[in-house]
Amino acid sequence: MHTSDTPSPDTHDEIRVHGARENNLRDIDVTIPKRRLTVFTGVSGSGKSSLVFGTLAAESQRLINETYSAFVQGFMPQVGRPDVDHLEGLTPAIIVSQERMTPNSRSTVGTVTDAYTMLRLLFSRVGDPHVGPPTAFAFNVASASGVGALKVDRGADTKAEKKTFTIQGGMCPTCEGTGQVSDIDVDALLDRSLSLNEGAILIPGYKPGGWSVRFIAESGFFDPDKPIADYTETELHDLLHRESVKVKISGTNMTYEGLLPKVQKSFLSKDRDALQPHIRAFVDRIAVFGPCPDCGGTRLNATALSSRVFGKNIAEVARMQISDLPEWLAGVPRDGIAPLLQNLEDTITSFNEVGLGYLSLDRPSGTLSGGEAQRVKLIRHLGSSLTDITYVFDEPTVGLHPHDIARMNEMLVRLRDKGNTVLVVEHKPETIAIADHVVDLGPRAGVNGGTICYEGDVEGLLSSGTLTGDHLGFRAQLKENPRTPDGYLEIRGATRNNLENVDVDVPLGVLCVVTGVAGSGKSSLVHGSVAGREGVVVLDQTAIKGSRRSNPATYTGLLDPIRQAFAKANGVKPALLSANSEGACENCKGAGVVFTELGFMETTESPCEVCEGRRFKDEVLEYRLGDANIADVLEMSVETAQQHFAKGGPASLPKALKVLDRLADVGLGYITLGQPLSSLSGGERQRLKLAVNLAEEGRVLVLDEPTTGLHLADVAFLLGLLDRLVESGRSVIVIEHHLAVVAHADHVIDLGPGAGHEGGRIVFEGTPAQMAADASTLTGKYLAEYVGA
Structure with a gap:
C-alpha cells in the first residue's frame, strides 16, 4: 500500500479507497462521506465484508496497533496489511461484529458490559450488612490469605519484606464460582x-x-x-x-x-x-x-449473599429481568453514590433501547446469539463521549423483529449525530432506508462480484437498475391456497426459560413459521420441545468449525468420492490425492502458501514457489479424471463442477453430482470448491450448512433464521427452496422474523406479546392472511403493513 505525504483537500470529510483487491474485490475505488451513515449492500459474497471489514476496518486497526511499542505489539492480535493501493482519511475504527462471544463459564452479560462491576461497587458501599470491598461480591475472585514478599522503598536500603496479605473474594468455594x-x-x-x-x-x-x-x-x-x-x-x-x-x-x-x-x-x-x-x-x-447445593447456582459465597440493598442480595438483582431493574434502582438511596447510580441507570436504559431488556445480568455470555452479542457490544459505545470514530456494524438487524429494527435504527442515527462515521453492512430495507449514502456491490457474488454497482442516496438506488435497487420494494405475496397439514407435533406444558406452560400443535406437511419479538420464546419452544424428537433435523446458527485448510469440498464430504474416483482411474491410493496427506507439496505442506513469522509484525503470507499455490506435488497433478487434475477440480465453481461430473461425461460421478446439486439448490452455484471456509460470508456459510443438512433423512426440518445474511434477491430464492422442501414430502419449521417468510408461510405461530416474562405465550395461530386481517399482535400489525392489508 502506498501512502501520500500530503493529504488531499477532502481528507477531513471523506474516506477514499483506491485499488482495493481484498478477496474478490476488483481493483475498486470508492469515496465514503465522513460523519454520515453509509450502508453497504449487495448479494451475499458480493464483496461487502471484504471492503468494509477486510480493507477499511483492518487497515484502521493495523495503523492503531503500530502506534504501540514493539513490546506491546507482541501481545496484540496481528492484523495483516489489506490488498489495496491507497487509503485516505481513515479514522479509528470500532468493529461491532456478529461474532458470538467466546464460551466462558465465568463470563456473563453483566461482566462483559461492566454492569455487574457497578453492582459490586454499589453493594460494597450501601449493602447491609457491610461485608467488604467490591471483590467481596466477585464470583471470579476467591478469598485467600498468606504471607508474601513486598518491596519497601527505603532509598539505598530498599529490600523485600515479608507481609501478610488477605484477599476478600465472593467465589463460592464448592463450585469455584461456576454455579454448577x-x-x-x-x-x-x-x-x-x-x-x-x-x-x-x-x-x-x-x-x-x-x-x-x-x-x-x-x-x-x-x-x-x-x-x-x-x-x-x-x-x-x-x-x-x-x-x-x-x-x-x-x-x-x-x-x-x-x-x-x-x-x-x-x-x-x-x-x-x-x-x-x-x-x-x-x-x-x-x-x-x-x-451447586451450597450457593444455589448463584456462584457466590454466604458472606456475599448476606448483604442486601433495598431488600435484595446481588445474586437476586443479577437474576432479575433487566427491564425490571429501573424500578429496583429507584428505591436505592442516592446519598454519596449518585454518579454510580446514574451510570448504572444509563447502562440499563441502553439494554432496553437495543431490545435486550428481556435478558438478565447473570445470563452466560456464551449462550447469546450472534445478533444478541452484537447488541451487547453496542451498549459499551452508546454512552461514549468519543467523536469522529468510525463504527462498523455487520448486519445489526440480525435476530430482530421489525418492531426492534426501528429501535436499532435510532441507535445508529444517534451514533452518527454525535459526529461519528457509521458503516453498516446490511440487507434489510428498513435500515437501507435511513442511510445518508449507499454503496452497492456486485453485480453478483464470488468471481461475478467485487465491483461498485452504485454510489449515492437511497432514492437513486431505487432507480439504479442494480439487483439491490430492483428488489428494494420486494414484497412476498400471501398464498391464496395454503397447504393443509397432514398431522401435528403435539407440545404440552412447555416451560423452558420464559414459556408459560405452553400447549400448541405444530402442523406437519406444511411450511410453518414460528415468529415473535426477540426474547418472546420462539427458540425455547422449538429447540426445547421439537428438536431432539425422532426424525427431526435442526439447522441452527452455530459456527462452522474447521482449520484454514477446510473448504466447501471437505466440509460437504464432496472431496471423498472425487479423490476415490481419481485414485481408481489412475491406479493409486486415495491418500495421494489429499493436500493434507501423502499428496501434499513438501515445501508448503499442502497449504498452498508459505507463512513467515516476523516477530511483533504481522505474519506474511506468500504463494508457495514450488507448487505455485496449487498445494500438491507435481506427480499428483499428472493424474487426471476427464481433462482435469485434482487442483483444477478444487478451482472449479459448483456450476462448472456440475458440468464436469455430469452423467454420461468422461468424468461422470453420480455421488459427487448429488452434493453439487444440493449446493446449487441453496444458491451456492458460484462458490469455488477449494476456497477457504474463512473466506465465505455469513450468508454463504448459512446456506452451506443447509446444503449439508438437505442430505439428512429426517422428515421434519427445523431452520433457525435462514434469512440471516441473505440479500432480498436471495430471500426470494429461499422461499422457492422452502416450497420445494415441503413438496418433496418434508415438514419445514422456520424460526424467523423476516416478513417475506412470514407472509409466505402456510401456518404461523406467533409468541409474545412481549419479551422475557412479558412473553412466553401463544398470541396467534393460523394462516398469514388471518394474521394480517386480525393485526392484533405486533407481528400481525407489521405483516398487515407489509402486505398492504
Missing part, C-alpha cells in the same frame, strides 16, 4: 468386563497401547490384564480416586492420580461450549450437572 457442580457416571468411564489392555477405559484418547493407558497400566497398582470387574476395593479406589502420588515408570519419577480427578481437571473444569464436538459428547455422556 457435576457428578461423574463411572459406568460411562469404564467397561468393567474388560482389562486395561483390552480397552476398559472409555475416555477419548485412552487407547490400549497408548501412553495414557500405559501410564496407568505400568503404575504398579494393577494387573493390566485383569478385568475391572475383578478388581479389589483397593484397586478400584486407586484406579478412580487415588490422590496425586509419585510413581516410577520406565525409570522416571511421574505423578499418578485417579481417573475421576483427572477427568474433572481435563474435561469438566472447561466450558462445555468451547469443547470439540466429540469431547462435548463424552462430557454429556459421563457428567450430570446441577446447581
Whole structure:
C-alpha cells in the first residue's frame, strides 16, 4: 500500500479507497462521506465484508496497533496489511461484529458490559450488612490469605519484606464460582468386563497401547490384564480416586492420580461450549450437572449473599429481568453514590433501547446469539463521549423483529449525530432506508462480484437498475391456497426459560413459521420441545468449525468420492490425492502458501514457489479424471463442477453430482470448491450448512433464521427452496422474523406479546392472511403493513 505525504483537500470529510483487491474485490475505488451513515449492500459474497471489514476496518486497526511499542505489539492480535493501493482519511475504527462471544463459564452479560462491576461497587458501599470491598461480591475472585514478599522503598536500603496479605473474594468455594457442580457416571468411564489392555477405559484418547493407558497400566497398582470387574476395593479406589502420588515408570519419577480427578481437571473444569464436538459428547455422556447445593447456582459465597440493598442480595438483582431493574434502582438511596447510580441507570436504559431488556445480568455470555452479542457490544459505545470514530456494524438487524429494527435504527442515527462515521453492512430495507449514502456491490457474488454497482442516496438506488435497487420494494405475496397439514407435533406444558406452560400443535406437511419479538420464546419452544424428537433435523446458527485448510469440498464430504474416483482411474491410493496427506507439496505442506513469522509484525503470507499455490506435488497433478487434475477440480465453481461430473461425461460421478446439486439448490452455484471456509460470508456459510443438512433423512426440518445474511434477491430464492422442501414430502419449521417468510408461510405461530416474562405465550395461530386481517399482535400489525392489508 502506498501512502501520500500530503493529504488531499477532502481528507477531513471523506474516506477514499483506491485499488482495493481484498478477496474478490476488483481493483475498486470508492469515496465514503465522513460523519454520515453509509450502508453497504449487495448479494451475499458480493464483496461487502471484504471492503468494509477486510480493507477499511483492518487497515484502521493495523495503523492503531503500530502506534504501540514493539513490546506491546507482541501481545496484540496481528492484523495483516489489506490488498489495496491507497487509503485516505481513515479514522479509528470500532468493529461491532456478529461474532458470538467466546464460551466462558465465568463470563456473563453483566461482566462483559461492566454492569455487574457497578453492582459490586454499589453493594460494597450501601449493602447491609457491610461485608467488604467490591471483590467481596466477585464470583471470579476467591478469598485467600498468606504471607508474601513486598518491596519497601527505603532509598539505598530498599529490600523485600515479608507481609501478610488477605484477599476478600465472593467465589463460592464448592463450585469455584461456576454455579454448577457435576457428578461423574463411572459406568460411562469404564467397561468393567474388560482389562486395561483390552480397552476398559472409555475416555477419548485412552487407547490400549497408548501412553495414557500405559501410564496407568505400568503404575504398579494393577494387573493390566485383569478385568475391572475383578478388581479389589483397593484397586478400584486407586484406579478412580487415588490422590496425586509419585510413581516410577520406565525409570522416571511421574505423578499418578485417579481417573475421576483427572477427568474433572481435563474435561469438566472447561466450558462445555468451547469443547470439540466429540469431547462435548463424552462430557454429556459421563457428567450430570446441577446447581451447586451450597450457593444455589448463584456462584457466590454466604458472606456475599448476606448483604442486601433495598431488600435484595446481588445474586437476586443479577437474576432479575433487566427491564425490571429501573424500578429496583429507584428505591436505592442516592446519598454519596449518585454518579454510580446514574451510570448504572444509563447502562440499563441502553439494554432496553437495543431490545435486550428481556435478558438478565447473570445470563452466560456464551449462550447469546450472534445478533444478541452484537447488541451487547453496542451498549459499551452508546454512552461514549468519543467523536469522529468510525463504527462498523455487520448486519445489526440480525435476530430482530421489525418492531426492534426501528429501535436499532435510532441507535445508529444517534451514533452518527454525535459526529461519528457509521458503516453498516446490511440487507434489510428498513435500515437501507435511513442511510445518508449507499454503496452497492456486485453485480453478483464470488468471481461475478467485487465491483461498485452504485454510489449515492437511497432514492437513486431505487432507480439504479442494480439487483439491490430492483428488489428494494420486494414484497412476498400471501398464498391464496395454503397447504393443509397432514398431522401435528403435539407440545404440552412447555416451560423452558420464559414459556408459560405452553400447549400448541405444530402442523406437519406444511411450511410453518414460528415468529415473535426477540426474547418472546420462539427458540425455547422449538429447540426445547421439537428438536431432539425422532426424525427431526435442526439447522441452527452455530459456527462452522474447521482449520484454514477446510473448504466447501471437505466440509460437504464432496472431496471423498472425487479423490476415490481419481485414485481408481489412475491406479493409486486415495491418500495421494489429499493436500493434507501423502499428496501434499513438501515445501508448503499442502497449504498452498508459505507463512513467515516476523516477530511483533504481522505474519506474511506468500504463494508457495514450488507448487505455485496449487498445494500438491507435481506427480499428483499428472493424474487426471476427464481433462482435469485434482487442483483444477478444487478451482472449479459448483456450476462448472456440475458440468464436469455430469452423467454420461468422461468424468461422470453420480455421488459427487448429488452434493453439487444440493449446493446449487441453496444458491451456492458460484462458490469455488477449494476456497477457504474463512473466506465465505455469513450468508454463504448459512446456506452451506443447509446444503449439508438437505442430505439428512429426517422428515421434519427445523431452520433457525435462514434469512440471516441473505440479500432480498436471495430471500426470494429461499422461499422457492422452502416450497420445494415441503413438496418433496418434508415438514419445514422456520424460526424467523423476516416478513417475506412470514407472509409466505402456510401456518404461523406467533409468541409474545412481549419479551422475557412479558412473553412466553401463544398470541396467534393460523394462516398469514388471518394474521394480517386480525393485526392484533405486533407481528400481525407489521405483516398487515407489509402486505398492504
